[in-house]
Amino acid sequence: xxxxxxxxxxxxxxGIILPPCFPGRPRIQNLVAHGLATGAGLVGIVLGLxxxxxPEPWTVSAESTIPFLSFAIRLxxxxxxFVLTISLVGLAASIFALGYVTEFYxxxxxxxxxxxxxxxxxxxxxxxxxxxxxxxxxxxxxxALLSYFLVVTEHEKAEVRYAGLFYLIMAHVGTAxxxxxxxxxxxxxxxxxxxxxxxxxxxxxxxxRTLAFLMALVxxxxxxxxxxxxxxxxxxxxxxxxxxxxLMSGVMIKTAIYALLRVYFDFLGGQFPWWWGFVVLLVGTxxxxxxxxxxxxxxxxxxxxxxxxxxxxxxxxxxxGAGMIFQSYGLKEFAALGLLAGLYHTINHxxxxxxxxxxxxxxxxxxxxxxxxxxxxLLRRMPWTGLFFLVGAVSISxxxxxxxxxxxxxxxxxxxxxxxxxxxxxxxxxxxxxxLLALTGVLALVCFAKAFGMxxxxxxxxxxxxxxxxxxxxxxxxxxxxxVWCVGLGLAPMIVVPLLNRIxxxxxxxxxxxxxxxxxxxALAPVNVQFSSISPPMLAAMLIACGLLGLFLAFMFGGRxxxxxxxxxxxxxxxxxxxxYTATGFVQPIKRVFSTIYQPTVKLETExxxxxxxxxxxxxxxFHIEPVFQKYLYDPLVDFFVGMADRLRILQAGSLHLYxxxxxxxxxxxxxxxx
Amino acid sequence: MSLFSIxxxxxxxxxxxxxxxxxxxxxxxxxxxxxxVDLFVxxxxxLALTASLVAFLTxxxxxxxxxxxxxxxxxxxxxxxxxxxxxxxxxxxxxxxxVNVPTGLLICGALVIxxxxxxxxxxxxxxxxxxxxxxxxxxxxLIGFFMMIARKKAVTQVIGFLVMENGLFLGAxxxxxxxxxxxxxxxxxxxxxxxxxxxxxxxxxxxxFDSVDTSKLTTLKE
Numbered sequence: 054x055x056x057x058x059x060x061x062x063x064x065x066x067x068g069i070i071l072p073p074c075f076p077g078r079p080r081i082q083n084l085v086a087h088g089l090a091t092g093a094g095l096v097g098i099v100l101g102l103x104x105x106x107x108p109e110p111w112t113v114s115a116e117s118t119i120p121f122l123s124f125a126i127r128l129x130x131x132x133x134x135f136v137l138t139i140s141l142v143g144l145a146a147s148i149f150a151l152g153y154v155t156e157f158y159x160x161x162x163x164x165x166x167x168x169x170x171x172x173x174x175x176x177x178x179x180x181x182x183x184x185x186x187x188x189x190x191x192x193x194x195x196x197a198l199l200s201y202f203l204v205v206t207e208h209e210k211a212e213v214r215y216a217g218l219f220y221l222i223m224a225h226v227g228t229a230x231x232x233x234x235x236x237x238x239x240x241x242x243x244x245x246x247x248x249x250x251x252x253x254x255x256x257x258x259x260x261x262r263t264l265a266f267l268m269a270l271v272x273x274x275x276x277x278x279x280x281x282x283x284x285x286x287x288x289x290x291x292x293x294x295x296x297x298x299x300l301m302s303g304v305m306i307k308t309a310i311y312a313l314l315r316v317y318f319d320f321l322g323g324q325f326p327w328w329w330g331f332v333v334l335l336v337g338t339x340x341x342x343x344x345x346x347x348x349x350x351x352x353x354x355x356x357x358x359x360x361x362x363x364x365x366x367x368x369x370x371x372x373x374g375a376g377m378i379f380q381s382y383g384l385k386e387f388a389a390l391g392l393l394a395g396l397y398h399t400i401n402h403x404x405x406x407x408x409x410x411x412x413x414x415x416x417x418x419x420x421x422x423x424x425x426x427x428x429x430x431l432l433r434r435m436p437w438t439g440l441f442f443l444v445g446a447v448s449i450s451x452x453x454x455x456x457x458x459x460x461x462x463x464x465x466x467x468x469x470x471x472x473x474x475x476x477x478x479x480x481x482x483x484x485x486x487x488x489l490l491a492l493t494g495v496l497a498l499v500c501f502a503k504a505f506g507m508x509x510x511x512x513x514x515x516x517x518x519x520x521x522x523x524x525x526x527x528x529x530x531x532x533x534x535x536x537v538w539c540v541g542l543g544l545a546p547m548i549v550v551p552l553l554n555r556i557x558x559x560x561x562x563x564x565x566x567x568x569x570x571x572x573x574x575x576a577l578a579p580v581n582v583q584f585s586s587i588s589p590p591m592l593a594a595m596l597i598a599c600g601l602l603g604l605f606l607a608f609m610f611g612g613r614x615x616x617x618x619x620x621x622x623x624x625x626x627x628x629x630x631x632x633x634y635t636a637t638g639f640v641q642p643i644k645r646v647f648s649t650i651y652q653p654t655v656k657l658e659t660e661x662x663x664x665x666x667x668x669x670x671x672x673x674x675x676f677h678i679e680p681v682f683q684k685y686l687y688d689p690l691v692d693f694f695v696g697m698a699d700r701l702r703i704l705q706a707g708s709l710h711l712y713x714x715x716x717x718x719x720x721x722x723x724x725x726x727x728x
Numbered sequence: 729m730s731l732f733s734i735x736x737x738x739x740x741x742x743x744x745x746x747x748x749x750x751x752x753x754x755x756x757x758x759x760x761x762x763x764x765v766d767l768f769v770x771x772x773x774x775l776a777l778t779a780s781l782v783a784f785l786t787x788x789x790x791x792x793x794x795x796x797x798x799x800x801x802x803x804x805x806x807x808x809x810x811x812x813x814x815x816x817x818x819x820x821x822x823x824x825x826x827v828n829v830p831t832g833l834l835i836c837g838a839l840v841i842x843x844x845x846x847x848x849x850x851x852x853x854x855x856x857x858x859x860x861x862x863x864x865x866x867x868x869x870l871i872g873f874f875m876m877i878a879r880k881k882a883v884t885q886v887i888g889f890l891v892m893e894n895g896l897f898l899g900a901x902x903x904x905x906x907x908x909x910x911x912x913x914x915x916x917x918x919x920x921x922x923x924x925x926x927x928x929x930x931x932x933x934x935x936x937f938d939s940v941d942t943s944k945l946t947t948l949k950e
Binding site: 708709710713714716717720721724725727728 | 826842845846848849870873874876877880885942943
């Protein structure tokens with residue numbers, strides 16, 4: 054373990070230091086930076102797996118001269134699981150980046166990008182491994198800053214700078230709350246070590262525990278992107294280069310999930326009133342539903358994916374929230390199931406969101422735009438990207454054969470177990486959450502049908518799309534790697550569940566893998582086989598068999614295949630891209646149905662021919678949806694602070710003497726007070 | 729030690745401190761810049777003498793080193809830099825002030841009373857023979873600070889800053905027989921670099937505004 058850890062740190066450090074050593078040679082910088090990151094990813098995967106498999110948590114620490122800070126690292130199953138997730142996506146992103154950053158040659162500094170990329174991966178890995186509050190805050194802050202610099206890679210664009218600023222502010226608001234959380238623990242523990250947080254000398258008073266719960270939810274929620282703290286995601290994630298977006302959306306927001314689990318189940322010992330879990334459940338449901346609804350309306354592919362991350366964080370929190378409710382009623386096995394479902398969805402989301410962002414990056418690389426209305430017909434030109442994107446889309450829409458299906462199914466099962474709860478209110482609320490999750494699932498399916506259909510099917514809608522070419526091999530390998538994982542995680546729950554059980558076991562105190570896995574692991578049965586069970590591998594086999602059977606029957610009884618090549622019939626007119634569904638048009642019905650939430654403004658201006666009002670010369674269609682949270686929550690807040698700052702500016706007169714006088718008066722007053 | 733009894737030694741240290749305070753008032757009353765620098769040199773020499781006296785009375789040798797450094801840095805090098813600056817910016821006298829001289833002297837008197845008032849509860853707790861100087865040291869710090877506020881020219885503000893530092897040095901000697909040598913060395917180095925930077929900055933100020941009046945910096949506000 055020590056060798057692996059030191060190796061991991063050393064490779065990342067080399068990846069940070071070496072790229073700037075080759076000034077003016079972007080190719081070598083690219084190879085060095087992302088090659089080293091690939092190696093570190095491999096080491097990280099081994100380290101994560103080792104951490105999951107060893108029986109006891111593995112710790113190492115070095116004291117520092119700074120008070121309260123010690124470089125303590127602890128690899129328990131929970132941390133190892135996140136190390137594994139980060140390394141998997143990191144590995145894929147590194148390979149992808151080898152091809153992707155060629156786009157930036159001559160425009161941005163490849164050395165800076167490569168160094169920051171390695172630093173970002175390193176800081177994320179350290180966040181989940183840290184075993185000291187102070188160290189955690191340092192690497193957490195480092196993670197935020199490094200990702201900020203990566204977001205503003207294309208800082209010559211104004212909207213990128215705006216996105217960066219927005220992200221930076223939100224990240225720091227979150228950090229402020231996290232600092233408060235840790236200070237609450239520190240008060241009783243007297244030390245910043247996580248071990249002391251776990252076993253404080255005196256237990257925290259009830260009020261303080263509640264405060265810690267809320268502070269952690271806000272602080273880490275800002276990073277995870279829960280509604281209403283999600284507003285930075287659709288700005289920052291699209292602004293970053295795509296391999297960075299894949300990391301930010303796929304993994305960085307998961308570090309917040311890690312921290313929430315760490316605080317609630319580890320520091321607070323899994324002892325909490327039922328309403329904590331209910332709050333998390335509520336936040337999860339809201340995030341899931343609103344996330345997918347806003348995603349649906351986006352025509353910018355990367356913004357769509359960012360909103361979809363809000364949705365998936367919501368689904369993860371649904372699992373965790375349900376687990377927390379069961380935990381507070383002492384139903385430990387169900388609690389473990391909820392956590393297991395949440396964690397399963399965490400790694401799944403990391404895989405498919407990483408994959409989809411890389412797919413979006415490939416489209417951006419090939420077509421030089423993020424607007425879906427300018428894609429179309431790309432499947433023919435980029436078959437591999439299309440295939441991988443389809444795998445990602447199928448996974449995220451929770452269709453069978455892929456991983457999203459398994460984890461969402463487990464979340465559903467957890468929610469249905471509410472009938473075992475003693476409280477009537479919760480008995481009602483959990484199924485409602487399940488119903489809303491179902492709605493979310495359907496909308497996600499529409500959303501990704503749109504994303505895939507508009508991008509890859511039909512005819513090209515612009516010359517960009519017409520001239521698109523398949524992306525370099527490195528990018529395809531990066532995507533392919535994650536696509537394999539998407540399918541693998543979906544087909545092999547019998548391997549994944551026991552591993553996840555090693556995490557939920559210590560957190561809840563019970564082991565459930567034997568119960569969840571029925572029929573020698575071939576089926577998943579959260580309660581018992583009769584009540585509900587499912588066998589992903591069998592399902593896959595049956596689906597494939599049915600497909601083959603259909604083909605076989607067609608071959609047997611369908612007679613000879615006659616190939617006729619002709620244009621699609623279009624009622625006599627020539628079909629062009631103008632006859633296709635547009636991305637906006639595709640979701641029009643949903644926009645109508647949920648107009649209360651979207652509050653759309655539609656503007657249609659028609660300019661008629663002078664000769665006759667029956668013929669339109671030009672039509673202009675404008676459509677916006679109201680950014681509700683920004684308008685009613687953030688804008689008033691920003692106005693308030695700007696107003697305050699304006700009033701405070703009187704103090705800031707710019708006179709040196711006045712400033713000196715401020716200090717002088719303060720000094721004298723303080724001295725007088727001291728007497 | 730045999731020459732003086734402890735009492736006499738204590739009286740002498742008080743005398744040195746009082747002379748330091750006196751030079752402070754002289755600096756506040758002085759309008760000519762070069763005379764201000766000269767008075768500062770005088771103050772530094774008094775400081776060095778007082779420090780040596782303390783070193784002699786207590787037998788702590790590193791205070792000698794600090795005293796020698798005071799002479800070298802504050803009585804030789806820094807005045808030379810300041811004189812050069814005055815030469816360059818060609819400002820001999822300070823005509824406008826934020827607070828005129830008589831009022832300034834009155835305020836300084838008030839500051840001395842304040843300093844004695846503040847330190848009154850602390851001094852009886854001390855047992856060092858230099859303890860009475862603490863009040864004077866605080867008064868010097870406050871007066872130095874006041875000079876930085878009252879004067880407009882960059883050069884006199886530097887002198888105010890240096891006077892403050894002298895007060896701090898005296899305070900450290902009075903309260904604890906000086907700081908560890910390594911700290912003193914650091915302080916001297918900082919002071920030297922600080923003065924150098926402010927000197928260069930005054931040159932730039934002169935070039936940019938044709939004046940070293942720091943109240944002109946208000947125009948830098950957006």
